[in-house]
Amino acid sequence: MNLNWMPCLLLALCAQKLQGLSVEFGRPLPFRVALGRKLVLQSIIKKLPREHILMVTWEHYGDKGARRLATIPGKIQDPRVSTEDGGTTLRLSDIQESDFGRYIISVTGLDGTQSSAYKDVRKSDKPPEASVVLLCDVSPEGAQWDSPVVTWLVDGVEVTNQTGHTSEGGRKLHLQELKGRNYTCISNSSLGTSVALFIIPDSAVSGNPCAVCVCSSNIIVALLAVLCWQ
Numbered sequence: 001m002n003l004n005w006m007p008c009l010l011l012a013l014c015a016q017k018l019q020g021l022s023v024e025f026g027r028p029l030p031f032r033v034a035l036g037r038k039l040v041l042q043s044i045i046k047k048l049p050r051e052h053i054l055m056v057t058w059e060h061y062g063d064k065g066a067r068r069l070a071t072i073p074g075k076i077q078d079p080r081v082s083t084e085d086g087g088t089t090l091r092l093s094d095i096q097e098s099d100f101g102r103y104i105i106s107v108t109g110l111d112g113t114q115s116s117a118y119k120d121v122r123k124s125d126k127p128p129e130a131s132v133v134l135l136c137d138v139s140p141e142g143a144q145w146d147s148p149v150v151t152w153l154v155d156g157v158e159v160t161n162q163t164g165h166t167s168e169g170g171r172k173l174h175l176q177e178l179k180g181r182n183y184t185c186i187s188n189s190s191l192g193t194s195v196a197l198f199i200i201p202d203s204a205v206s207g208n209p210c211a212v213c214v215c216s217s218n219i220i221v222a223l224l225a226v227l228c229w230q
Contacts, residue, residue, distance in 0.1 A: 030120035056087030062101030136185035148189040154180035
């Protein structure tokens with residue numbers, strides 16, 4: 001009998017045993033949240049099947065020092081604080097200036113094993129910029145060796161990096177800096193050339209901001225956000 005696989009199995013079992021109880025956050029980067037908003041911190045507890053959780057605690061370290069937010073099991077004193085999923089998720093409503101800083105979750109097992117993880121939370125001074133996007137969606141009938149090259153025209157003038165903003169290889173056209181009415185999407189590939197025209201009629205400017213006209217040839221232009229022109 002070939003037992004060459006036995007050392008690998010023993011190493012795997014030992015590695016699993018050494019891992020034991022641990023807690024971590026899925027995203028390593030700091031979170032940003034605005035004043036008055038809600039903060040949700042979700043952690044992940046990893047443990048062996050034979051291990052059991054005795055206690056979970058959440059603490060905050062900020063400019064005014066340290067404070068205990070929650071102990072599970074136990075009562076929570078701050079009405080803005082709540083926990084879910086056995087304490088792995090912390091919710092803090094109505095964020096205040098004193099709430100920014102470092103949040104630490106500590107997990108203790110029945111055997112006394114303890115693991116901790118932290119997440120830094122910083123203040124967001126302004127909301128992210130929203131944009132209206134046109135999507136040039138090419139749907140070929142079969143497989144092809146190349147990817148379509150997309151060109152956008154606004155009122156007959158080609159969009160460049162200096163005059164507009166595109167993403168996803170040119171398939172998405174962001175409209176926040178464009179004020180045209182005729183948007184043309186041209187797709188070139190080994191399968192041929194397809195053209196789609198997106199028109200904002202006069203009625204959209206005069207009183208019906210969501211009226212549009214889409215004309216296409218083997219191509220789909222989709223409006224990913226509501227387009228309203230004042």
